[in-house]
Amino acid sequence: MITQIHERRNSKNNIEDVIISDDIFKEARERLDIVDVAQRYGLQLDRHGKCLCPFHSEKTPSFTISREKQLWYCFGCNEGGDVIELAAKLLKLSRMDALRRLNDDFTLDLPLHNRPLTIAEKRIAAAQQAQRERARVLQERFDAWCQKACRTLTDYHRMLWYWRRDHAPQSEDAPLDPRFVYSLQHLDRAEYLCDILITGSGEELLDLYKTCGNEVNEIAAFIQHEADATTA
Numbered sequence: 174m175i176t177q178i179h180e181r182r183n184s185k186n187n188i189e190d191v192i193i194s195d196d197i198f199k200e201a202r203e204r205l206d207i208v209d210v211a212q213r214y215g216l217q218l219d220r221h222g223k224c225l226c227p228f229h230s231e232k233t234p235s236f237t238i239s240r241e242k243q244l245w246y247c248f249g250c251n252e253g254g255d256v257i258e259l260a261a262k263l264l265k266l267s268r269m270d271a272l273r274r275l276n277d278d279f280t281l282d283l284p285l286h287n288r289p290l291t292i293a294e295k296r297i298a299a300a301q302q303a304q305r306e307r308a309r310v311l312q313e314r315f316d317a318w319c320q321k322a323c324r325t326l327t328d329y330h331r332m333l334w335y336w337r338r339d340h341a342p343q344s345e346d347a348p349l350d351p352r353f354v355y356s357l358q359h360l361d362r363a364e365y366l367c368d369i370l371i372t373g374s375g376e377e378l379l380d381l382y383k384t385c386g387n388e389v390n391e392i393a394a395f396i397q398h399e400a401d402a403t404t405a
């Protein structure tokens with residue numbers, strides 16, 4: 174009879190219980206002793222495993238626990254079930270929460286990390302996911318910028334290097350080519366920026382991204398302008 178009650182109650186799994194593997198409940202039942210649990214949560218059983226029912230008012234004990242079957246049943250209120258349902262009912266928790274509590278109180282060490290998340294936890298998880306997504310997008314943008322900036326700066330550096338070499342004055346009194354002058358003024362800076370872009374740490378690159386974004390854009394425009402002037 175007790176077994177029938179147990180099975181009937183077990184068939185009323187709520188969604189939460191379905192999500193968590195039934196094996197976990199089985200494992201918990203195997204690791205727990207229903208008498209230990211009953212006593213831990215305040216029931217004072219006599220040597221026959223009987224006591225006054227905690228779930229209805231009565232004068233003679235009709236609440237019974239079978240250590241052999243690991244089940245409980247009350248002949249007064251017709252409630253009954255397994256050890257997890259007993260803990261759930263005594264502690265006024267859902268089966269899942271009772272399982273968690275038993276896991277802690279009896280150090281069952283069950284792998285409950287796959288338990289369904291609470292609403293608050295879901296909210297936190299969603300916020301963390303959104304933050305990771307934003308970080309990913311920013312990282313992609315940053316990586317793309319670094320690649321583009323690296324191309325721009327190496328082109329720029331190469332161009333200035335050629336300007337310095339190819340447009341240097343041929344004699345002391347020859348007029349200075351503006352490209353040569355420009356290369357004198359900007360080659361060191363171009364070299365410095367290239368160096369950071371090629372060998373800089375992540376932090377240095379980020380700093381460059383924050384502080385020199387406009388400068389790199391202007392350099393890109395300048396290179397484009399020079400290229401157009403050359404082909405024109």
Ligand SMILES: [Zn+2]
Nearest residue numbers: 226229247250
């Ligand atoms: Zn009862």
